[in-house]
Amino acid sequence: MAALALLVVGGMALVNAVTGEPDQKGPSGVASPSAEDGGKTSPSSNEKSTPASDVPLVISVTGQPTTVVVRVADTQGEVLTNGTLQTGVTLKYDQAPLQVVAGNGGSLKVVIYGEVQPEKPAGQRGQWFVKAKS
Incomplete structure (x- = not known):
């Protein structure tokens, strides 16, 4: 199962690169989680300074x-994410409104x-x- 997931992710990366x-x-x-840190992810530097709220x-x-499909909820409806997300993946979005x-x-x-x-x-x-946010 993990090999299939890697194949799919690799294929998507290849298509985007090409x-x-x-x-x-x-x-x-x-x-994505790694075995070394027990599946926990460490925040990037900008995440540390941004309050969760x-x-x-x-x-x-x-x-x-x-x-999962995430799109900007405006007249253009720009699609930010559209695809299968694997277990352990975390995505953060810094804009709103979103659907x-x-x-x-x-x-x-x-x-x-x-x-x-x-x-x-x-x-x-x-x-x-x-x-x-108002």
Whole structure:
């Protein structure tokens, strides 16, 4: 199973490299667990100085891999993330408003402006909306 996940991630990276698409602007950090640190991720320098209540959205895949779409909730609807996220992946978004849809909402831990959102039922679609902070 892990080999399949690596193959998929590697294939996506290869396609992005070949097509020459610019880096995504959405998530400011993507982290995956490693055996050395027990699955915990260390924050980047900018995460240490930003209070959790100021971060619009943090998504962590705590269950089975699931398809996630994150888009800017405006007239253009720019897609920031669209794909299958693997267990252990955490994405952080520094902009709002955002619309989030997950194929399996029960696989995600969603934190909006520092507040952990209620869990969704396993195996069911999950939706969240992140308002612009006023």
